[in-house]
Amino acid sequence: MQDSPVFNFINNLSPIPPPKPSDRAHNVQLFKSSDLAPVSSIFASPHVNLAKEPKILIRDESVQLPQELHSPSSVRTRATSSITFRMIRCKDIVSENCNTTTCRLNEASIDSSDHTSSSENQLPQSIQNGAGSVEGDRDQCADGKTNISQECTDLEGMNLDESVPDKMDQSHSVVDLHENQLSEQNKDEPAAYNGDHMITNQPSSNMLKLGLPFGTETQSLNDTQKADNSYSGKPLLNAESSGYYIQNSGHEPHLYWTCAVEGAAVACTPQALPGALQSQLMPCNKLNEPKDYMPAEQNASSQHLRGTRRRSLFNEKAGAGNKVVDKASVRHSVNSTTPKCKTISGDINSKPLRTPPCALPGIGLHLNALAAIPKEKIVSRDIQSTISESSNLPCPAGSSPPPSEQNVINDDFAQTTDIVSAEPSSQGSPKKKRHKFDNGDGTSCKRCSCKKSKCLKLYCECFAAGVYCSEPCTCQGCLNNESNMDTVLSTRQQIESRNPLAFAPKVIHTSEPGLELGDFNNKTPASARHKRGCNCKKSSCLKKYCECFQGGVGCSISCRCESCKNAFGRREGVAPSSIEEPKHASEENNACVKEEKCEIDKQLVIYQATDLAPAENLLSTPLMMECRPLASLPPPSSKKPRSSMKLTGNPSRLANSQAPLKTDILLAQFGNYTEMFLGDSTSDSLKGNSSPQTSVKVVSPNKKRVSPPRMGTGLSPICKSGRKLILKSIPSFPSLGGDLNNEDPKSSPAP
DNA sequence: GAGTTTGAAACT
DNA sequence: CAGTTTCAAACTC
Incomplete structure (x- = not known):
């Protein structure tokens, strides 16, 4: 009878x-014997929370299916994935109402559609544990979310094993253990995601552990990741995801599902992200x-x-490799589509970041820096627009980088770097x-x-740029590849x-679109800086x-070059000699004869005519800005390659829609x-300054900036003045915090 | 494409 | 910190 469908x-x-909850064995058998599990699952959901169930079902399936696809067929893998989701589900249930066991049962059954055996097993457990756990859950609703999830997870883990009965008996013990551990784990969890916004694997792994059955934890996790890696959705299950689920599932039960x-x-949608952070x-x-608790549809x-968005961010890194890109992420990850070179810091998934993302050496944003910059940062940046919680962003000071962003930035840099050569070419x-x-x-x-550096030295451009060789x-x-991350x-x-x-970038420049045109706004433009x-x-x-x-x-004062004839600006020493200008110009022109520059120069000239006043131009020049005497600057007519180059050379770059983002990032780091x-102190002033003098900063159409003097280099009065200018120019850059934008008149004078 | 030149990076 | 060596890009042929 019972067996009958x-x-x-x-x-x-x-x-x-069903009145039989208490009778686990019975239930188990019941479900096991029949293949109807799927059916039951389908119908079951209605029993519990009518409101929720529909969502659950849909989500559940959707979520799992992808997983299935990804994970080939290993039972273990499947189990893992299922665990993850279930965990979420459990939380949802709890969070919403801290309620019913029934719900769990139903849900479990739902899963069964995909995994019949497992679902069968689950039901009994759910029932059993559910009864006990539920009570606790309610109490714990606020605090014990984790616990609940763990329980669920444990149950899930149980499911994995075909030999359910025994394990089921153990389930309690397992659960208990977890609960005992909860106190500690809970402590850990927050830290994990707080630090990196859950990006790091480690945290996630920890989280997963909570839910996973003993012994299988590691394995399962690994499998899961592997499975994830196999498909674009990778981030979904990865560490990030785990953290994600735990946190959010609690507050936003549906969030994840939907996300999935x-x-x-x-x-x-872009908006999602901010929310995600908040949720975290x-x-x-x-x-x-x-x-x-309310699962309002809209919410x-x-x-x-939000969740999705976040995920996409994570994906970005993977994006390069995975090629699956969330629409949301697209905006941020330019590279995702086809990066041939992966950014070094990129593999969040594969490698836990020991150092904070920001830590990546690349402070500089240079290519390297970018590479190093954690996606999170980018994300955060993004988010910032919506949320001004930049402060939350974790950038302790570590140094390790995640990649996706880097790519974006890198591009700019690369472009910048190449500008001279490439454009002429x-x-x-x-x-x-x-x-x-x-x-x-x-x-x-x-x-x-x-050949000999193994691409692990600065000799290697890829390495220096923060990208993997490819x-x-x-x-x-x-x-220099992911495998050797x-x-x-x-x-x-x-x-x-x-x-x-x-x-640090040898030369940093922003590619913001508008700036060159004279849009000096707060965004600072110029930004070519000679390291x-x-x-x-x-x-x-000249070469x-x-x-x-x-x-x-x-060239700037910080250069030690001999017989400098740099067409972009000679280093004439600190002393400015107006007299020399003509001379320089002539020299430069001479140089042009042999060099590609000539072309560039021509272009520059054109720009100059329309663009900036000579004085501005001078300021704008990169190195010159710092210490170079105005007089020394080449006459406008001679050429102002920098600005012009960029503009002429590759307008598209400038126009790049993504430019702003990149710029921001760069700027943010640039501050460092x-x-x-x-x-x-200087930086502060810079930050503060967006000021009036900004005109100076706007400076070069090229946006290229002067390289800062070396740390140790003493600044002559002239240099100081140069500094001022520079500082101001820098400030204009938006900072992650957004504070930088604020103008601060104070900045003006240097001590 | 091979060989040379060059200057940064790395090393001492 | 300065000098030397190593290295790979830039350049030439």
Whole structure:
């Protein structure tokens, strides 16, 4: 009788949970014997929370299905995935009402559709544990969310094993253990996500552990990740996800589900993110609030979106590899589409970030820096717009980077770097043999050809730029790849420890669109900064050997070059000599004869005519800004390659819609560099200044900036003045915190 | 494509 | 910190 489908059916339909909950064995068998589990599951949901169930069912399936797809067929994998979701579910239930066991049963049955055996097993447990746990759950609603989830998880884990009966008996013990551990775990959890916004794997792993059955924890987790990796949705289950679920599931029961569904559907809205962060930050207590429990469609959807968004962010990194990109994420991750080079810091999933994302050496944002910059940061940045909780962003000071963002930034940098050479070449200069790879979507590959450095030294452009070597590279013995991420990161750190500016951009410039046109707003434009002066001797700073020239910036006082003829601005020493200008110009012109620059110069000239006043131009010039005497600057007519170059060379870059984001990021980080270079006080002033003098900063159409003087370099009065200008220019950059934008008149004078 | 030149990075 | 060596890009042929 009981076995009959009808019987089951009836049981499921009855509004009241089956009277047999107590009889686990019975139930178990019941379900086991029949294949109807799916059916029961379907009908079962109605029993419990009518309101919720529909959602649950849908979500559940949607969620699991993807998982299934991803995970080949290993039972274990499946189990893992199912565990994750179930955990969520349990939470949802609890969070919403801290209620019923029935719900669990139903849900379990639902799962059964996919995993019949497991679901069968679950039901009994749910019932059993549910009774006991539920009570506790209610009490714990506020605080014990974790516990609940754990229980659920445990149950789930139980499901994994086909030999349910025994385990079921153990289930309690297991649960108890977990609960005991909860106190500790709970403590850990918050820390985990607080630090990195849940991006790091470790935290997540911990979280997962809570739910996972003993012994299988690690394995399961690994499997899960692997499975995740296999598909685009990877982030979903990854550590991030785990953390995610735990937190959010509590407050926003539906959020995840929806997210999962949406993720599959690829529907995300930008707004979601902010919410996600908030949710993360939200204290458990919040769950108590009705609104949290309320699964209002809108809320749920919005929340879902949030969750999705977040996820996408995480994905970004993976995005490169995975090629699956959330729409939401698209905006942020330019690269996601086809990066040939992966950013170094990128693999969040695979590697736990030991150091805070920000920590990546790359403070500088340079390519490297970017690479190093954690996605989170980017996300945060994004979020900031909506939420001004920038403060929450974790950027302790660590150094390790996540990648997706980096790519974006990298592109800019790469572009910038290449501007000089590339653009001219574009015009037809055959000189450039090596065309750095730029796929246009922001990802740039350096195409290194290292042989002895293993691509782990600054010699390697890829490494220096913070990207992994990839196809275009012809390097030998390359260790700059994801599989050697640890090595790469450690090496980076090592190098940074030796030279904090090692990964700083040689030349930083923003690619903000509008600035060049004269839109000086607060956004600071200029931003080409020469990290450190060149030391050219034979190239006269007229060839790409010269970093300054290569970066499209003039040489500055910090350069030690000999016979500098940098077309972008010579280093004439501190002393300005108006007299020299003409001379310089002529010299530069001469240089042009041989160099590609000529083309550039021409372009520059054109811009100058329309663009900036000479004085502005001077200021705008990169290195010059710092210490270079105005007089020394080449006459406008001579050329102002920097600005013009950029503009002429590749307008598209400037126009890049993503530019703002990149710029922001850069700027934000740039502040760090600034501090390094100028000192905190200086940076402060910079931050504060957006001011009136900004005109100066706006400066170069190119936006290229002067390189900051070396730390140790003494500044002459002139230099100081130069500093001022620089500072101001910097401030204009939006900072992550958004504070920078505020103008602060104070900044003006340097001590 | 091979060889040379160059200057940064790395090393001492 | 300065000098030397190593390295890979830039450049030339």
